[in-house]
Amino acid sequence: MSNQDTKIHIIGAGISGLVAAIVLEQNGFSPVLIEATDRVGGRVKTDIVNGYQLDHGFQVLLTAYPAARKFLDYNALELQNFLPGASIFKNNKQEVIGDPLRDASLLFSTLFANVGTVTDKLKILQLNTKLKKKSIADIFSDKPQMTFSYLTDLGFSSEIINDFFKPFFSGIFLENKLETSSRMFEFVYKMFGEGNAALPKGGIEEIPKQLLKQLKSTTIKYKTTVSSIRENKILLADGQELERDYIIIATEASNLIQNLKNQAIEWQSCDTLYFETENRTIKKPLIGLIPDQNSLINNIFYHTSLKTTLNAGKELLSVSIVDNHGLTGIKLISQVQKELKELCGITSTTFIKHFSIPKSLPKLSELHYEISPSETRLTETIYLAGDIQLNGSLNAAMIAGEKAALGVLENLQGLFK
Structure with missing residues (x-):
């Protein structure tokens, strides 16, 4: 059987599915991508509304992600960098804190901010130094604990945890008790320290669009829903059956395979609302944090503090x-x-759009950084990809997609020997 005769189908044209297709093409195969929606990207998408770029949820690319550096061309994405800090809205004032070693403009505001103690600020510098020296492999091999207890054990005050760590990382982990594994905290913190948080000039969907452009011989079937998968066939919702040799499931597999029904993934949800305003309350490209324990809002960001391809003229x-808090629609x-x-x-906000995202981030009890190609194999011909195999990040989605494709290739090489 030649490479071109081998039928490899990939379910889901999100980041993981796209990377799997790229790796297969690099090895001479022409896979088929099956996507339920009208475009690639999965959870990484951008809509154009009223002349503005609206990402599906507040998302950023951490430029230090090793897999992102491997598969993406950062220059072509025209990445716009956030400042390494945050603006905290506390007691009717903005308190700006950040990493003055990476951006000197944040030095005085950080030193004099009424957020945490002097000891807290020294401990943040110590944590930065510690995690710069700690390898990713060591981070994911350490015994995990909840992020909240991790920070407490390091001696951080309740004030700095409540005013900075909790609102900042709740916005990343999408849970407000910091119950997420310390492995994920250390990994994300390390990535923030070693690179930039950034957005492509054209919005977050420029990432999957760039991956798509790398594909030359892949066939993509849009608006095609898979109802179930059997060992030799893919059954579509319209009743059609597709014959295939191998399949990579780059989405949640429990919905598609009968004996996985009891292994459904739990998900963190979130809401993102977009507004047009006359002016920017936060002048610099900094995320705004709301440490009020009773507030709805976790964080805010002025996307027009960065250069964007489209801009309707206001903020x-x-x-x-x-x-x-159970609020929806007009009440929310x-x-x-x-x-x-x-x-x-x-004071002056014009509502544009509300994204309610029930499946924003997978809830995973065991977090890992790497996976071997053979570990992605579910059966002799079915392989699993997606960030749900490792941890909820764009980096994990890329790694899982690559390793699932390599798993198929290993199997094929074994047959050809």
């Missing part, structure tokens, strides 16, 4: 919510606008 503000929008006014001094 674009995103509001991220980890726990919507109204409460967010009220909090923007009371907590952030943002």
Whole structure:
């Protein structure tokens, strides 16, 4: 059987599925990507509304991600970098803290910010140094604990945990108790320290678009829903059956394979609301944090503080919510606008769009960085990809996609020997 005769289907054209297709093409194969929606990207998408770029949820690329450096051309993405810090809305004031070793403009504001103690600020520098020296392999081999207890054990005060760590990392982990594994905390913290948080000039969807451009011989079937998978066949929702030799499932497999029904993944959800404003309350490209324990809002960001391909002329503000307190629709929008006014001094907001994202981030009890190609194999002909195999990150999605493709290739090489 030649490479071109081997039928390899990939379910899901998100980041992981796209990377799997790239690796297969690099090895002479022409896979078929099956995607339920009308475009690639999975959870990494951008809509154009009223002349603004609206990402599906507040997302950033951490440029230190090793897999992202391998598969993406950062220059072509025209990455726009955030400043390495945050603006904290506390007691009707903005307190700016950050890493002055990476950006000197943050030195004085950090030193004099009414956030945490002097000891806390020294401990942050110590943590930075510790994690720069610690390898990713060591991070993911250490015994995990909850991030909250990890920070407490390091001696951070409750003030700095509540004012900075909790709102900042709740926005990343999408849970507000810092129950996420310390492995993930250390990994993300290390990535922030070794690179930049950035957005492509054209929005987050430029990442899957760039991966798509790398594909030359892959066939993509859009608006095609898979209902189930059997050992030799893919059954589509329209009743069609596809014959295949190998399959890579780059989405949640429990919905597709009968004996995995009891292994469904739990997901963290979030809401992101976009508003147009006349002015920017945060002048620099910094994320705004709301440490109020009772507030809906977790963080805010002015996307127009970065260069964007499209801009309708005013300011674009995103509001991220980890726990919507059961509010939806008009009630949610109204409460967010009220909090923007009371907590952030943002008085004039025009609502644009609300993204309710029930499957934002997988809840995983065991977090890993790497996986071997053979570990992605479910059966002789079915392989699993997606960030759900490792940890909830774009980096993990890329690694899992690559390793699943290599798993198929290893199997094929074994047959040819």
